[in-house]
Amino acid sequence: MNRLTQRRTKIAALGAALLVTAGAAGTALASGDAVPAGQAREAAALTGTAKLYRPAGDDITFTFDAHLAAKDNMDPEQASGTFSFRHAFPDGTSGWAKGKVDCLLTGGKVAVVTGIITETDQANKGKRVGISVHDQGKNDRLGYSWIGRDAEKQNLPKCMSSAPFEKVKAGTGDFKVLPWQPVYESARG
Incomplete structure (x- = not known):
């Protein structure tokens, strides 16, 4: 050579x-x-967009931009950000909502976010909803609080939702969950 x-x-x-x-x-x-030198890692986050899998042809999309600042690490109710969802039915009708985050809890690859609906074309403006996400790469899962017979009557507390029971449409899941790392006081003896 x-x-x-x-x-x-x-x-x-x-x-x-x-x-x-x-x-x-x-x-x-x-x-x-x-994280870059001199910057604190945020305490938790849920970001991304995905469509739900529905064989009947429904087009259902969820989007999140939810964050818990490092300074609020032990208070998930200080989370901020937005969420939105849209459901277009095969018959051409649809519904949508946007909301403001009021709580974010994450553990591993699972997140639960709640918030108040601030804009919508439905009758649920001002109502708190809860949504859960399981970040599994392109096979994410999602759940929401408005399921069951009494969904219209429920008064959902902050930080609550159902298990992530829905499948995300193949190739559409890009949810990212940043795990929360709570810091507890040491035991006193």
């Missing part, structure tokens, strides 16, 4: 090593495991 070929090989190897390192750092940042 001549010197020019050796030098090109070294440069290519160095470039590949830098790309691998940058990719690993980007993955760590995206997962919430690392």
Whole structure:
């Protein structure tokens, strides 16, 4: 191997090593495991959009941008952000709502968010709803509080929802859950 070929090989190897390192750092940042120097990791988050799987042809989309700041780590009711959902039926009718987040709890890859509906074309403006998400990559799951016979009468407390029982339509799930890491006082003895 001549010197020019050796030098090109070294440069290519160095470039590949830098790309691998940058990719690993980007993955760590995206997962919430690392944050840039001097910045606090937010306490919890739920972001993303997905469509629910419905074989009858319904088009149901949920979107989240919910966050709990690091300074509010032990108070999930200080969460902020927005959520929205839209349900278009095969017959052409539809309903939609947007809301303001009032609580966010996450554990591992599961999140529960509640909030008050602030805009809608339905009769539920001002009502609190709860939504749960299980972040499983492209196979996310979702649940919501307005299920059951008494859904119209319920007065849902903050931080509550059902299990994530709905499947997300293949290829549409991009929910990201940042796990909450509560800090407890040590036991006194």
